[in-house]
Amino acid sequence: MNLAVKYLQDAAFKKLGKKNTNLENPYYEKVPVVKNGTVVKYQKKERAIPPGLTDDEAKILKSVRKRAYRWDMCFTFCCFGFVFGWSAIFGLVPVIGDFFDFFMGMMLLKKASRIKGGLPKTLYARMFTNILIDLAVGFVPFLGDLADAYFRANTRNAWLLDAYLTAVGEARMANTVQNPDGQDKVRLPDELRLAPGDRDVETGVEPSGIVAPAPVTPSPAANPRPAPAAPMASIPGASAAIAPLRSMTGQRKGREVQDPRDQRKGGAVQDPRDQPKRSWR
Template identity: 55%
Template sequence: MNPALKILEKKALKKLGKDKTNTNSDNPYYEKVPVYKNGKLVKYKTQERPIPVGLSKNDAKILKSVRRRAYRWDMGFRFCCFNIRFGWSFIIGLIPVIGDFADFLMALALIKKASKVDGGLPKRLYSMMFANIMLDFAIGFIPVLGDFADMFYRANTKNAWLLDAYLAEKAKALQTGQVQDPETGSIAEITEDLRPTPGDEDLESGVISTAPAQQPLAPVAPAAAPSGPARHGPASAPINNPGRPSGPIAPVRNLTPPRAPIGGGLPGRSITPKQDPRDYRGNSRR
C-alpha cells in the first residue's frame, strides 16, 4: 500500500473524531452560515459546502456528486409535522425485499463513485464504507422497524463524510507535496498517482497547472533589402502574375474618339468661333 495513502487514511479518521462530526445527522451537502449586519447576528443562510482548496478537477467533481447523492437519498425530504429528514432510501426501502436490494445497489454505486478519485481510496476507508451499507442492508430486512431504523442510520451520509475527511487531508498534502504521520512523525512524499494530471487542474480551487509553459514564438526577421541601385521603367523585373503573359508589354492605344470641333454642335445651330455667344443673347433681347 502507498505510504502516503495510509497516512492520509489515519489523518482522515482522526479528523472525524476531532471535529466531532455526527456522520449520520450532519448534512454533507449543505451548511448553515451566519449572516451579520452591523456586527450583529441576523440569520443563518443555507449554502453548499465548499470544496477543499487544492483538489484536482476530478476529485472535486466526485466529492460534490457523492455529497449531493447522499443528501438526496438520506435527507432530501422532511416530515411536515416533525423535524425529521428522510430520503429516497427510506421510500424505496418500504417495498418488501425488492426495495432493500434496490437500496443496497444505490449505496454500492455511491462507493464505486467515491473510489474513482485520483489514486483510489485507502483499503480501510473502502472497507468501512462497504461495512456501512452491509449493516444498513441487514437492518432493512427487519419488518417496519428496520425501515425506520434505516432512516436514522443513513449509511450514504456516513460514507460521504468519510470521503469528505479523506479528500480534505489530501488537499492539504497536495499543497505541501508531502504528508506527515500523526503517530510516528514519519513523512511520505505525494506520488504522481495522487497529483492532478496536466489539464485536470481545478482553477477555482487554486491548483497551479503542472503542464510546461508554452514557449513564445521567435520574432520574424524582416526581409533583406536588395543590394545595388533600384531599377525603374520597362527594364524592371516583371510581376509574378499567373494570369498575365510574360514578355515585354505592348503600348496601349488610345481608343477614345476625338472631340468634335467647337463649331460643330447640334444640327440647325452653328456658332462662329470669332463671335461671342453672348452677342446672341443680347440680340434676342432687342
C-alpha cells in the first residue's frame, strides 16, 4: 500500500475515533441563531464541502451524505425523539427487507468507491464490514430491527468517506501528507493530485489563463455628429449632370421653351390677367 494513502486513511480513522458516527447527522448540521447576543434556536443547514476537493468528489460526497440521511435519519419518532429512516421501515419485512437493506448499503459503497484514486483497501473493508453487521443484526426478529435502526451502517460509512476526503483535501492544499503521529511527511501520490481542469469547489480557485479583453463598444453619445452635406454647386461635375434637365412643363424641340399657361395671340405671349375687364352695364 502507498505510504501516503495509509497516512490519509489513518488520519481519517483517528478523526472518527472521537465522533459518534452513528448519531450525528451526515447531511445536515445545527447552526445556532443568535439574537441580541443570545442563542435563541438552532437551524438545520446542509454541511459544507471540505476544501481541496474536485467537482466529482464533491458531488459523490454530497450524494453519499444525502442517501445515508434518507436511509437512516429522515424520520423522527414524535414521542421519544428517536430518529430512523427507510432502512428501519423496510427491515420490518422478514428476510426480504433485510436483503433489500443490504443491497442499498452496497449501492452506497459503490458510489463512494468512484472517488478519484478509489477507496483504500482497509477503508473499503471497514465500510463493507458495517454493511455485513447491519445485515446480520437485522435477521433477529423485532429486537434486531431496533438494533439495526440504531446501528445505522450507512451513516457510519458516510462519515468514513467524509473523514477520508477531508484528509485528502488538506493534503492537496499542503501538497504533502502528514503522518498522524506528527513524525514525518511524504509526497502526495500522483493519483490524488488535481488535474489542470479540476478546481476547488469551496474556494472557487480555477486554473489561471490569459483572458482577452472584451471589445469596447462606443456609446451613442460618443459618436461624432455627421458633417453637413456639401452644396450641389461645390460638387465637381454636378452642373454637367444637371444641365440636360429641363422643366417638366416646358417643351424643347428646336425652339425656346414656353409655358403652356401662356397663350399666344398674334405671336406675342400674353398674360391672361392682362385682358381688359368687361363691363356688365
